[in-house]
Amino acid sequence: MTKQNFPLGCSVVCISIILIQFIASMNFSTSQSFKNETSSISTTTTTTKAFFIFGDSTVDSGNNNYLNTIPENKADYKPYGQNGFFQEPTGRFSDGRVIVDFIAEYAKLPLLPPFLQPNADYSNGANFASGGAGVLAETHQGLVIDLQTQLSHFEEVTKLLSENLGEKKAKELISEAIYFISIGSNDYMGGYLGNPKMQESYNPEQYVGMVIGNLTHAVQSLYEKGARRFGFLSLSPLGCLPALRALNQEANKGGCFEAASALALAHNNALSNVLPSLEHVLEGFKYSNSNFYDWLRDRIDNPANYGFKDGVNACCGSGPYGGVFSCGGTKKVIEYFSLCDNVGEYVWWDSFHPTEKIHEQLSKALWNGPPSSVGPYNLENFFNKEIKLTIADVVDAPQIQNGEFHY
Ligand SMILES: *[C@@H]1O[C@H](CO)[C@@H](O)[C@H](O)[C@H]1NC(C)=O
Numbered sequence: 001m002t003k004q005n006f007p008l009g010c011s012v013v014c015i016s017i018i019l020i021q022f023i024a025s026m027n028f029s030t031s032q033s034f035k036n037e038t039s040s041i042s043t044t045t046t047t048t049k050a051f052f053i054f055g056d057s058t059v060d061s062g063n064n065n066y067l068n069t070i071p072e073n074k075a076d077y078k079p080y081g082q083n084g085f086f087q088e089p090t091g092r093f094s095d096g097r098v099i100v101d102f103i104a105e106y107a108k109l110p111l112l113p114p115f116l117q118p119n120a121d122y123s124n125g126a127n128f129a130s131g132g133a134g135v136l137a138e139t140h141q142g143l144v145i146d147l148q149t150q151l152s153h154f155e156e157v158t159k160l161l162s163e164n165l166g167e168k169k170a171k172e173l174i175s176e177a178i179y180f181i182s183i184g185s186n187d188y189m190g191g192y193l194g195n196p197k198m199q200e201s202y203n204p205e206q207y208v209g210m211v212i213g214n215l216t217h218a219v220q221s222l223y224e225k226g227a228r229r230f231g232f233l234s235l236s237p238l239g240c241l242p243a244l245r246a247l248n249q250e251a252n253k254g255g256c257f258e259a260a261s262a263l264a265l266a267h268n269n270a271l272s273n274v275l276p277s278l279e280h281v282l283e284g285f286k287y288s289n290s291n292f293y294d295w296l297r298d299r300i301d302n303p304a305n306y307g308f309k310d311g312v313n314a315c316c317g318s319g320p321y322g323g324v325f326s327c328g329g330t331k332k333v334i335e336y337f338s339l340c341d342n343v344g345e346y347v348w349w350d351s352f353h354p355t356e357k358i359h360e361q362l363s364k365a366l367w368n369g370p371p372s373s374v375g376p377y378n379l380e381n382f383f384n385k386e387i388k389l390t391i392a393d394v395v396d397a398p399q400i401q402n403g404e405f406h407y
């Protein structure tokens with residue numbers, strides 16, 4: 001893959017993008033300044049195992065509860081979390097737990113606290129994810145914590161770790177930790193398909209190149225801070241989300257919205273091309289990628305094979321396929337919503353998000369599933385240290401062409 005060339009009109013477009021970004025980032029950083037200074041690292045723990053999570057609503061454990069954002073980007077109201085695992089809605093976009101909660105359990109770690117939770121204990125890692133977030137700063141700008149900001153939050157945690165554990169122990173923890181990244185869907189849905197201006201400026205191929213370019217930079221910057229083992233959740237067949245299926249009613253009589261799925265596939269292909277290149281260039285970089293696309297499509301098309309009855313409709317929502325995003329009745333669209341009786345029969349919890357049962361099955365696949373779902377390493381390999389880092393892996397790799405990574 002070669003670096004994308006931007007259209008000639010880019011100078012104007014790019015400069016205005018940079019200006020918009022700058023203005024929005026100023027507003028945004030003031031809205032973030034409530035971060036409680038007393039957050040700490042407990043020094044009593046002896047474990048060096050840690051888990052850091054970056055991404056969107058697939059893995060947000062409650063960061064958006066602390067944001068001043070729209071109800072669509074929140075899940076801190078009923079019936080979210082209704083299955084009783086948690087006492088009350090936590091901000092997870094599910095009827096209960098999400099992927100990283102199961103992974104933490106399998107790794108014998110406590111649940112990872114949202115970074116923004118006051119007085120959170122970061123000694124086993126932290127969750128930086130934000131529902132609605134994208135790789136690009138433009139995606140739902142001002143309403144979410146974009147990936148770049150999530151990285152700066154990680155940097156804050158590394159400083160706290162150094163203060164509390166001492167530099168040597170903190171470095172050890174950071175290089176031994178597992179970094180899980182689940183992001184991109186919002187860049188293609190709201191950020192591109194829902195944004196005519198973006199579609200005028202970039203064709204799909206250019207846009208995917210830009211998302212992957214920024215994602216690659218994020219991975220590189222974590223690597224430069226000492227991160228070595230990365231898990232990636234690839235994108236699902238986006239066009240089969242009830243919300244997108246509903247948009248496509250006339251065109252294809254209830255089929256999936258294939259243009260959205262095609263973007264997800266292009267993203268996944270680009271990501272699986274980039275990761276081996278990174279492994280080649282970054283000494284000690286190890287990754288676990290996944291094939292969420294086929295994995296979920298199989299459950300959508302053949303729910304009965306996996307213990308479900310319905311792979312098409314949302315348990316909670318309204319309109320065709322439950323695709324109108326009204327779950328909870330707090331959103332702008334509509335106050336009325338319906339809720340299914342037996343959530344265990346459903347692949348989809350609401351118009352955009354799968355049920356806890358899907359999250360659990362997926363976690364098992366990421367933990368130790370077959371090579372068709374996860375590879376070249378699985379998360380069990382990482383957490384159980386079947387993959388040992390050598391001294392050479394941990395020392396910084398040589399600078400790559402002035403910090404630009406070409407793929
Ligand atoms: C930070 O946490 C402490 C202890 O819980 C609390 O007293 C204080 O009000 C909090 N500060 C902010 C800005 O939330």
Ligand SMILES: *[C@@H]1O[C@H](CO)[C@@H](O)[C@H](O)[C@H]1NC(C)=O
Pocket residue numbers: 014017136137138209210211212213214217
């Ligand atoms: C990252 O995204 C911005 C838009 O947010 C874009 O201008 C830039 O070219 C992208 N960088 C890469 C390396 O793709």
